[in-house]
Amino acid sequence: MTDLQVHAPDGVPEVVPGTDLAQALLTALGHGAGGHDLADGDVVVVTSKVVSKSEDRVRTGDRAQALADETARVVARRGPTTIVRTHHGLTMAAAGIDASNVALGSIVLLPLDPDASARALRARLHELSGRVVGVVVTDTAGRAWREGQTDIAIGAAGLSVAESFAGRVDAHGNELAVTAPAVADEVAGAAELAQGKLGGRPFAVVRGRADLVTPLDDPGPGAVALVRAEGADLFGYGAREAVVRALTGDPADLAPFGAPAPPEELAEAVERVAHGAASTRLVGGTLLVSVAHPASTRLGALLEPLAFAHGWCCEAATEPGSTVVARMRPRTP
Template identity: 70%
Template structure:
């Protein structure tokens, strides 16, 4: 039988800039449970940010630009962005809840560094080797509601690697890699709640994920897909706009260049063009000049190709990107 315990203490006071989070945590659990080797201590990013002085006066809109690497999508009042950390989140994770009216809380500057500092201090004061996760709440593109995820981690395997193993039926596992740090974050949130004033949790039962003392591991940043590594670098509407605009800075979010066959199929579907492979590129003869250059150029850009020099208004030469 496998058992997972999640304990979240009551009685944590309002956190202010400069507060000692480890002291607050140990005081809250005193008399209830003792920290043990292999435990995972979970801390919300909200209190980490408060302790680190990341509270600001104002509203989300006023702080959004400085916390944004680029906009992924907009729908009415909601803006989804990629943050400086690499997270894709609504309003860059800026929070106006559980904070004084007229104030907002920004994400920690470096959540992994925050987790490492907390882990080291817990080791110093308790003599125990634990993992630490800093969490925040995020939505999911294809599901309603939100769940907590790891934005910072230390001393923990953040993902289990099953590729190369086989299941009990003998089937090979190719890409299975449970994001266990996110799973622990979600389990902790069930005990913490959103309005109960319980920013800490202690998770017991997965000591196998905790790294030896002195090894902090890759951190939660290891769970962030590289720019262009996901299939949805822009929202649906935004992808159309960015492809038509053709800003070179937007090439990376569209991902790796497509094959010649994939681009050729898209060109035929959209423009009805005669597309042929020619000299390592594509020769595109568009039957209606109105479809060129806009549609062909936009398709080439979105697929990672470039438009070569051309003298004929009805013929385009598309080239794969250089090395």
């Protein structure tokens, strides 16, 4: 049985640029009856808010301009909500910019490099306490398909951020294929239960998973290892944004659609969109689209964005008397 303990100390003073976060945590842990010392194998969890404050990432002025500066690309828009991919690779509402628990008129940006922040805090904690701990920097994020938000790891040091069960066998003899718990995110969520949103407890110490903590000379892969590469996510754009991007056809927008789809996948999509009015066949590496009667304006207008969304090029075929109306080829990098 694993005994997991989470302790979020009170008594942390307001964090300002230059605050020594390691000292602030250790001081807070010493408050109260008996204190609560760090132990080797503990995981220290800290909110990105106080990391950003200590690193002078608080700004005043135009939130819209800050959002533009922090955005690598827009993923989706829905009313006043804008979901973006940040320069860190994180997909978050408003690029993680926060206006809570900060002076009126100010906003807090995410740390420039959350993994580097985690490494620095881990080293400082070892310097002050002699303990070898893991560190997780957290922020709040929504989830696709789910209401509400939870904390996730946006930075990590000295920690295995994911476990792999691929190839292992369960109690019934079933081989696990893709099971890979994102344990850094699970630690972040557990810590948030103790920290709360309004309790003024930006730190938590999670005890009971020392098996995840790496030796002092091993910083671990960092939370960046949990970020899917551009184009590897099945939801690179929101539903509305994907339609607009495909119809616009800007080559700069191709990456989030991923690598070119297999020809069978594109062929099925063409036949579905044509509602039985077209057929496809693969000749070499070219997918030929044919119709039984002159192509409708509607079908012709749809083939190019359809090809774009699947990572293919579409060329109109103009051979007199031929039923072939388009030739599609995979795009090359």
